Amino acid sequence: MGCMPKNPAVRRFYLRTAATTGIYIVLTIFIALYFYRFHPHGLCAYLLALLPAIALTGFIVTIGLYLAEEKDEFQRDLMVQALLWGLGGVLVFTTAWGSLETFVHIRHFQPTWTYLVFWIFFILRTPFLLRKYR
Amino acid sequence: MNCLQKNPATRRYLQRFIPTMVAYVVVLLFVEWFVHRVHPTGALLDGMAVLPAVPIIGVIAIVGMYLAEEKDEFLRNLLIQSMLWGLGAIMALTTVWGFLQIFTPIHRFQPFMTFPLFWCFQAIAVGALQRKYR
Numbered sequence: 634m635g636c637m638p639k640n641p642a643v644r645r646f647y648l649r650t651a652a653t654t655g656i657y658i659v660l661t662i663f664i665a666l667y668f669y670r671f672h673p674h675g676l677c678a679y680l681l682a683l684l685p686a687i688a689l690t691g692f693i694v695t696i697g698l699y700l701a702e703e704k705d706e707f708q709r710d711l712m713v714q715a716l717l718w719g720l721g722g723v724l725v726f727t728t729a730w731g732s733l734e735t736f737v738h739i740r741h742f743q744p745t746w747t748y749l750v751f752w753i754f755f756i757l758r759t760p761f762l763l764r765k766y767r
Numbered sequence: 768m769n770c771l772q773k774n775p776a777t778r779r780y781l782q783r784f785i786p787t788m789v790a791y792v793v794v795l796l797f798v799e800w801f802v803h804r805v806h807p808t809g810a811l812l813d814g815m816a817v818l819p820a821v822p823i824i825g826v827i828a829i830v831g832m833y834l835a836e837e838k839d840e841f842l843r844n845l846l847i848q849s850m851l852w853g854l855g856a857i858m859a860l861t862t863v864w865g866f867l868q869i870f871t872p873i874h875r876f877q878p879f880m881t882f883p884l885f886w887c888f889q890a891i892a893v894g895a896l897q898r899k900y901r
Binding site: 664665668673674678679681682683685686689690693696697700713716717719720721723724725727728729730731732733734735736737741742743744745746747748751 | 798802812813815816817818819820823824826827830831834847850851852853854855857858859860861862863864865866867868869870871875876877878879880881882885
């Protein structure tokens with residue numbers, strides 16, 4: 634998405650994504666350190682585990698805001714297509730991994746990887762979409 | 768989606784979607800039965816384990832075809848919005864579960880549950896959006 638930063642909606646999207654991703658990383662590191670150091674349990678452990686999901690919810694809101702603010706229908710469509718490819722990639726990947734885990738006993742898929750897997754598929758698809766519409 | 772069946776794109780979507788979902792369940796049950804009964808090894812076991820992901824690729828293609836064929840922008844938007852809510856919900860759930868799994872003695876999340884759970888969240892989102900736009 635080479636020309637995107639010129640667009641104010643995309644600029645805001647980038648800034649918000651960077652902020653939510655930053656918060657997500659900081660919270661993840663904080664929680665990991667907190668758990669290793671203080672070994673919380675019960676309600677406290679559940680509440681702490683919920684924290685990164687709040688940052689993730691912020692990211693979902695960021696996407697929603699971008700789709701609402703973007704005036705360029707083509708750019709909005711590109712984003713939706715990339716998001717759907719990311720989603721499709723996650724669903725296929727987790728299903729294949731789940732079956733392999735059950736039947737072939739490969740390493741357990743950490744559910745927290747889902748977010749990362751989504752972004753990998755999203756990023757992998759974007760250059761192909763841009764090439765398609767060049 | 769009471770009125771959707773009148774729409775030709777939706778009719779085609781449902782005609783493609785329902786058999787593919789049935790195929791997914793059948794393939795899953797077959798693989799489970801085959802692996803426990805025949806005890807395959809090596810490449811055959813790997814191939815069998817990956818088999819349930821094939822109908823999911825089909826589902827993703829069907830959703831893509833629907834989005835390309837649907838002329839009614841409102842209905843297309845409704846599906847996209849509901850899928851994005853489903854995506855957000857599944858990412859939030861897997862993140863929370865992942866952290867709980869690392870730090871608390873919670874049951875392991877099965878990766879192949881991502882697909883059915885996504886559709887549950889998507890269905891809830893469709894209901895909520897329909898109420899919003901009624």
